[in-house]
Amino acid sequence: MRRHETASGSDDEALLRRRVRPADWRQPEPKALYDLAIVGAGPAGLEAAEWAARRGFSVALVERENLGGNSLNAGSVPSKALIRTAQVQDGMREADAFGAPLPEEPSLDFAVAMARMRRIRARVAVYHSAHELAALGIDLFFGAARFAGAHALAVGDARLSFRKALVATGARPHIPDIPGLEQAGYRTSDTVFDMPALPKRLAVMGGGPLGCELGQAFCRLGAHVTIVQNDPKFLPREERDAAEILSWAMARDGMDIRLNTVVTGVRREGDTRVLETLNNAVRGEIAVDEILVCTGRVPNVEGLDLAAAGVAFAPGRGIVVDDFLCSTNPDIHAAGDVCLPLKFTNAAEASARMAARNALQQAGLRHDGAAIPWCTFCDPEIAHIGLQVWEARRRSIPIKSYTVMLSDVDRAITDGQETGFVKIHVAEGSDRILGATIVASRASELINEMAVVMSTGIGMAALAEVVHTYPAQSRALMLAAQAYRRDVDGAVRPPPPSA
Numbered sequence: 107m108r109r110h111e112t113a114s115g116s117d118d119e120a121l122l123r124r125r126v127r128p129a130d131w132r133q134p135e136p137k138a139l140y141d142l143a144i145v146g147a148g149p150a151g152l153e154a155a156e157w158a159a160r161r162g163f164s165v166a167l168v169e170r171e172n173l174g175g176n177s178l179n180a181g182s183v184p185s186k187a188l189i190r191t192a193q194v195q196d197g198m199r200e201a202d203a204f205g206a207p208l209p210e211e212p213s214l215d216f217a218v219a220m221a222r223m224r225r226i227r228a229r230v231a232v233y234h235s236a237h238e239l240a241a242l243g244i245d246l247f248f249g250a251a252r253f254a255g256a257h258a259l260a261v262g263d264a265r266l267s268f269r270k271a272l273v274a275t276g277a278r279p280h281i282p283d284i285p286g287l288e289q290a291g292y293r294t295s296d297t298v299f300d301m302p303a304l305p306k307r308l309a310v311m312g313g314g315p316l317g318c319e320l321g322q323a324f325c326r327l328g329a330h331v332t333i334v335q336n337d338p339k340f341l342p343r344e345e346r347d348a349a350e351i352l353s354w355a356m357a358r359d360g361m362d363i364r365l366n367t368v369v370t371g372v373r374r375e376g377d378t379r380v381l382e383t384l385n386n387a388v389r390g391e392i393a394v395d396e397i398l399v400c401t402g403r404v405p406n407v408e409g410l411d412l413a414a415a416g417v418a419f420a421p422g423r424g425i426v427v428d429d430f431l432c433s434t435n436p437d438i439h440a441a442g443d444v445c446l447p448l449k450f451t452n453a454a455e456a457s458a459r460m461a462a463r464n465a466l467q468q469a470g471l472r473h474d475g476a477a478i479p480w481c482t483f484c485d486p487e488i489a490h491i492g493l494q495v496w497e498a499r500r501r502s503i504p505i506k507s508y509t510v511m512l513s514d515v516d517r518a519i520t521d522g523q524e525t526g527f528v529k530i531h532v533a534e535g536s537d538r539i540l541g542a543t544i545v546a547s548r549a550s551e552l553i554n555e556m557a558v559v560m561s562t563g564i565g566m567a568a569l570a571e572v573v574h575t576y577p578a579q580s581r582a583l584m585l586a587a588q589a590y591r592r593d594v595d596g597a598v599r600p601p602p603p604s605a
């Protein structure tokens with residue numbers, strides 16, 4: 107990062123546009139037949155296009171908006187850039203406790219924070235820019251694609267004939283049908299990164315990864331945030347103790363938490379938006395300046411004329427695919443948010459690589475979400491891979507869990523980041539690791555060690571022997587594995603007799 111950021115972001119916006127949607131782009135002359143035609147250039151479409159082009163297949167890639175899709179333009183990248191500013195703010199508030207008091211109260215220049223986010227977005231865009239893709243030999247078309255038969259796409263006047271196709275059209279924010287919401291006005295992840303000023307009062311609807319990440323970030327930036335979740339807990343996909351730590355952390359930050367609460371209506375009073383809520387039988391109201399809707403995402407299947415290609419889809423679920431990511435048309439696969447229940451950038455990329463290999467090389471790879479790690483980038487971060495405890499119970503899989511609290515990990519203590527735990531689930535009677543949940547300041551990094559361990563089949567016995575750096579938070583994983591060793595050994599063995 108530059109030492110002195112400025113609020114001027116127009117150069118970065120122009121740079122971003124040149125990379126993700128150049129104004130002077132000339133559509134290529136379509137080839138007679140493409141090996142692979144891809145609809146959508148988000149993480150899934152880009153991954154498949156680059157994988158196939160590098161192996162010599164002819165590729166057409168169609169994007170109706172901006173290269174990079176949701177992840178680059180209004181998802182992972184801008185959100186993490188803003189979350190980093192929120193962390194810096196929070197760190198300054200804690201500075202006294204580290205013996206490094208600030209000379210004055212920390213303040214925030216929101217315009218500079220947003221300019222930094224735009225600069226980062228433009229910078230990251232370079233890796234998959236239009237010119238990079240063209241240099242790889244990919245025929246890139248801008249425009250909305252629709253199927254014009256089982257083996258053809260139409261983009262404006264162009265007709266793209268293909269041997270195989272991949273639908274990677276992603277998803278968009280789901281907007282709940284709440285009386286008055288539309289008239290009152292709201293933001294979603296598509297528009298929140300364009301906010302000109304930090305709202306004084308912000309209501310976040312939805313306590314999934316999106317609502318929790320952005321809610322906590324805006325709170326730390328200085329907004330008064332009320333988060334409304336219709337479920338009894340945040341992050342319903344996560345284990346209860348992980349979600350409870352997050353609830354506690356958000357409350358400590360000063361967020362107003364409304365669990366088990368539904369918004370029944372919204373009205374506008376001048377510049378104020380008033381949410382009418384219901385918690386059990388109790389009615390309430392929340393007055394705010396902005397509403398951020400974070401209530402899930404719905405797959406983009408409209409306007410594709412999927413019926414013309416014999417591709418079935420289910421409302422809410424998206425394109426129907428089999429275990430090999432093949433749609434009901436054997437020559438059309440799908441990948442990413444348009445067909446997966448786990449809507450993450452890494453899942454989109456992994457599924458696209460697999461779909462491309464299945465389509466073009468008949469690789470026969472079976473898609474299995476169990477190998478996908480994910481993380482919610484709150485403080486503390488909450489990461490998971492593989493089996494959940496509730497899932498094991500539902501499927502009657504006997505498991506044993508080994509937990510290490512971060513407050514017992516030296517590096518977490520030295521850093522003052524003791525909130526959280528590492529929990530590894532093992533198949534009972536063996537050392538086979540089936541899943542892990544990590545709540546820690548760096549859970550997004552720690553979970554990748556579990557991904558390596560699980561994908562290579564390393565068990566708890568071997569993990570206990572792997573030498574980790576000292577002090578490091580990742581030693582928590584080693585300590586959990588050593589707890590397993592002590593468990594199976596029955597007791598700590600006596601030291602060997604001295605020679």
Ligand SMILES: Cc1cc2nc3c(=O)[nH]c(=O)nc-3n(C[C@H](O)[C@H](O)[C@H](O)COP(=O)(O)OP(=O)(O)OC[C@H]3O[C@@H](n4cnc5c(N)ncnc54)[C@H](O)[C@@H]3O)c2cc1C
Pocket residue numbers: 145146147148149150151168169170171172173174175176177178180181182183185186249250251252274275276277295316406409410441442443444449450451452453454483
């Ligand atoms: C705020 C936010 C933060 C997130 N943070 C993370 C994170 O930290 N980590 C993580 O792993 N995931 C995160 N995600 C999720 C992640 O962004 C998505 O899972 C990912 O972008 C999905 O990739 P995709 O390629 O399937 O779809 P998308 O990124 O949605 O791309 C699909 C593309 O298809 C195009 N398209 C659609 N229809 C057509 C058509 N008819 N013709 C041509 N083009 C079309 C769209 O314009 C779009 O560019 C976040 C999401 C949000 C909203």
Ligand SMILES: NC(=O)c1ccc[n+]([C@@H]2O[C@H](COP(=O)([O-])OP(=O)(O)OC[C@H]3O[C@@H](n4cnc5c(N)ncnc54)[C@H](O)[C@@H]3O)[C@@H](O)[C@H]2O)c1
Pocket residue numbers: 282311312313314315316317319334335336337340341342367368369400401402403448449450451480481482483
């Ligand atoms: N770090 C990450 O990987 C990351 C970050 C942000 C988003 N994402 C992905 O983007 C997608 C969208 O995220 P999301 O959090 O919006 O979706 P989500 O479906 O995971 O969570 C939405 C939450 O909103 C709640 N909800 C639904 N309707 C509501 C209503 N009317 N009022 C109050 N609460 C309501 C639900 O109970 C749910 O917990 C997800 O698939 C997520 O995985 C990932």
